[in-house]
Amino acid sequence: MKKIVDESKDDNLSNDSIRNRLKEYLHYFVLDFIYNSEFKDLIFYGGSCLRILYDLPRMSEDLDFETDKNIDFKKLVLALKRHFTKNLNLKEKFSAKKDTGINRIFLILPIMKELGLSSLGSETLRIKIEIRPVSAGYLKNIKPIFTPKFKYGKSFVIKHYDLSTLFASKLAAILSRPEKGFAVGKAEEKINFKGRDLFDLNWYMEKGILPNEEMLKANGLKESIGEIFDRISVFISGTELKMGLKKDLEPLFISKSFVNNFVNNFRSRFQRLKDERYTARKIKKLTKVSVNEEDYHTDVYSIRFDFVCEDNSRVIFIFKLSYDFMHYAKLNLNNISYDEEVDFRVSIDKKTEEVVKKYIALFLDKIDDYLKRHNNEVYFNRWESKFIKITDANFNPEKEIIFSSGEELINNKKITLEILVL
Numbered sequence: 001m002k003k004i005v006d007e008s009k010d011d012n013l014s015n016d017s018i019r020n021r022l023k024e025y026l027h028y029f030v031l032d033f034i035y036n037s038e039f040k041d042l043i044f045y046g047g048s049c050l051r052i053l054y055d056l057p058r059m060s061e062d063l064d065f066e067t068d069k070n071i072d073f074k075k076l077v078l079a080l081k082r083h084f085t086k087n088l089n090l091k092e093k094f095s096a097k098k099d100t101g102i103n104r105i106f107l108i109l110p111i112m113k114e115l116g117l118s119s120l121g122s123e124t125l126r127i128k129i130e131i132r133p134v135s136a137g138y139l140k141n142i143k144p145i146f147t148p149k150f151k152y153g154k155s156f157v158i159k160h161y162d163l164s165t166l167f168a169s170k171l172a173a174i175l176s177r178p179e180k181g182f183a184v185g186k187a188e189e190k191i192n193f194k195g196r197d198l199f200d201l202n203w204y205m206e207k208g209i210l211p212n213e214e215m216l217k218a219n220g221l222k223e224s225i226g227e228i229f230d231r232i233s234v235f236i237s238g239t240e241l242k243m244g245l246k247k248d249l250e251p252l253f254i255s256k257s258f259v260n261n262f263v264n265n266f267r268s269r270f271q272r273l274k275d276e277r278y279t280a281r282k283i284k285k286l287t288k289v290s291v292n293e294e295d296y297h298t299d300v301y302s303i304r305f306d307f308v309c310e311d312n313s314r315v316i317f318i319f320k321l322s323y324d325f326m327h328y329a330k331l332n333l334n335n336i337s338y339d340e341e342v343d344f345r346v347s348i349d350k351k352t353e354e355v356v357k358k359y360i361a362l363f364l365d366k367i368d369d370y371l372k373r374h375n376n377e378v379y380f381n382r383w384e385s386k387f388i389k390i391t392d393a394n395f396n397p398e399k400e401i402i403f404s405s406g407e408e409l410i411n412n413k414k415i416t417l418e419i420l421v422l
Contacts, residue, residue, distance in 0.1 A: 001025065005115050015117050016251035020059040022115075023127055027052065028152050030063055030107070030129065033083040035156035039076060042067050042131065043144050044160040045169060047196060050203075053147055053160060058199060058252040062128040068136045077105055080129075103131040141214040161215075167204045168215035171228055173197060175221070175235070193239065195248030198266065201232070205273040210379055225379055226280040236270060280377035281309045289360055290343035299323035301346065303360055305367065318384045319363050338364070 001022055008018040027048055034042055046064030050056035084107065107127040112118035142165060148157045161169070174197050211225060221228055245263045253259050288306040293299075305317040338361035348356065371378075 001111070002115060005117065011254060013254060014251065017059070017254065018117060019125060020061055020251055022125055023061055024048075024051070024059055025152065026107070026109075026125075026127055027060075027063060028154050029084060029087060030080070030127065031149070031158060032154040032156050033080060034065075035158055037079065039071070039079075040157075041069050041159065042071075044158050045166055047200065049158075049160050050166065050200065052149065053158065054163060056200065056203060058196065058249070060196075060252070062130060065129070065131045066134050067131060068134050068139050071103070071131060071133075073103065073105070073131075080105070080107065103133060105129040105131075138218050142212065142218065162212075163204070163207070163209050164212040165215045167209045168211035168213070168221075169219065170197065170200055170204065171211055171216065171232070172219035172221055174201060174232060175228070176219075190240070191244035191247070193235075193241075193244055195245040196252060198236075198241070198245060198270075199249055199252075199262065202262075202266065202269055202273070205270070205277065208277050208380070224280065224374075224377065225278060226377070229274050229278040233271070233274060236267065241266060278379055280379060281311060281313055281315065281381075283307045283315055283371055283376045283378060284310050286364075288343060289338075289340070290345055291348070291356055293346040301356075303356065303363060305364065314381065315378055316382045317363070317367055318382075319359070320385055321359065 004021050004025055005018055008021050013021070031044070031052070034040060042065040044053075044063075044065055046060075046062070047056065047058075048060040048063050051058070051060040105128070107129070109125045109127075110122065112123040112125055113120060117123075142161070144159050145162055146157050146159055148155070174193070177193055177197070211228075213225075216222075216228070223231070242263050245266065246259060249259045249262070250256060285308060286305060287308050288304075290304045290306075292302050292304065299322060301321050301323065303319045303321070307315045307317075309315060338357040342357065342360065344353065
């Protein structure tokens with residue numbers, strides 16, 4: 001930790017930023033313990049999850065988890081204390097406590113004077129761990145994923161949410177804080193939001209991530225994606241943002257000039273991205289179906305559906321399939337067919353052409369079902385599936401290729417389809 005402090009001082013970081021660097025280092029000790037212990041079912045989410053797993057370019061202070069399991073918090077606190085004492089050789093320089101009535105644990109390290117960051121021996125470095133209990137029903141339609149992580153000599157597999165699900169929980173937090181009376185700073189400053197929330201919002205929007213609708217519903221947001229962004233737009237337009245953004249973000253970045261630039265341009269960036277990516281377009285009709293060979297060397301074929309919207313813009317859906325999948329998969333597609341004209345831009349024998357037409361009918365049925373459930377509205381102009389290939393002898397494409405909300409095409413036990421490009 002002394003090395004982190006020395007390097008940070010060489011970078012002319014403020015003490016607040018150095019604190020956050022130290023916290024981020026210690027986060028790995030917490031995660032190493034949790035995901036190599038009986039508490040490994042905790043689901044990691046929030047800003048630190050984005051920072052560690054998705055390279056969010058700001059620092060993060062706390063660790064947030066959700067769980068539908070019963071947790072023995074007293075046992076967790078004692079186990080964390082043993083782990084930190086053993087692995088960081090802190091001996092008496094460490095304590096942990098749980099907030100009364102709240103599933104929140106503080107790891108308290110009185111090491112600031114020793115590290116040259118304070119003249120007071122009593123000043124501490126605190127890491128907050130918050131564990132939010134959720135019902136089993138809450139996770140029924142929200143599936144966590146697993147990612148291995150290796151750093152600082154630690155190795156563990158993190159249980160967490162994907163970006164679409166994390167974005168949905170962030171939107172819920174942005175809208176709920178003012179409603180719940182959230183406030184920071186002096187009363188006269190009237191700051192009722194977290195600047196980091198709005199930075200994260202911009203980060204998600206730049207990536208074109210669509211929020212998981214199941215997570216939105218689980219957090220009480222039943223409007224369409226466009227309506228949710230309209231609500232956020234109203235909040236942003238009616239709120240003085242600069243002071244709250246700057247105060248919250250400066251300790252989380254090395255460059256103050258970057259923070260100033262972000263703060264000064266946030267409103268215009270938000271509006272541009274909202275207009276480009278989070279304002280619904282209504283699909284009017286299908287205009288063309290074509291079949292192409294994506295890659296001659298790997299025999300990847302694509303089935304492309306071109307739609308026109310009411311504003312005359314275009315939306316494209318592309319499904320990628322393997323040659324072997326089309327030729328040799330024993331699939332039950334006898335009850336569906338497609339008889340309209342198809343633009344075959346690759347040489348395919350008659351037998352394969354008939355199979356392809358069945359898949360065209362199947363994919364159109366999936367798209368149609370999705371559009372009906374979403375009032376023919378979409379928030380993307382180009383959608384691509386992952387590569388679809390046979391993975392199971394009993395594969396049933398009608399039931400197991402699923403077009404859903406959130407990721408749009410979701411994880412299934414036999415194949416995975418998702419949004420790749422907006």
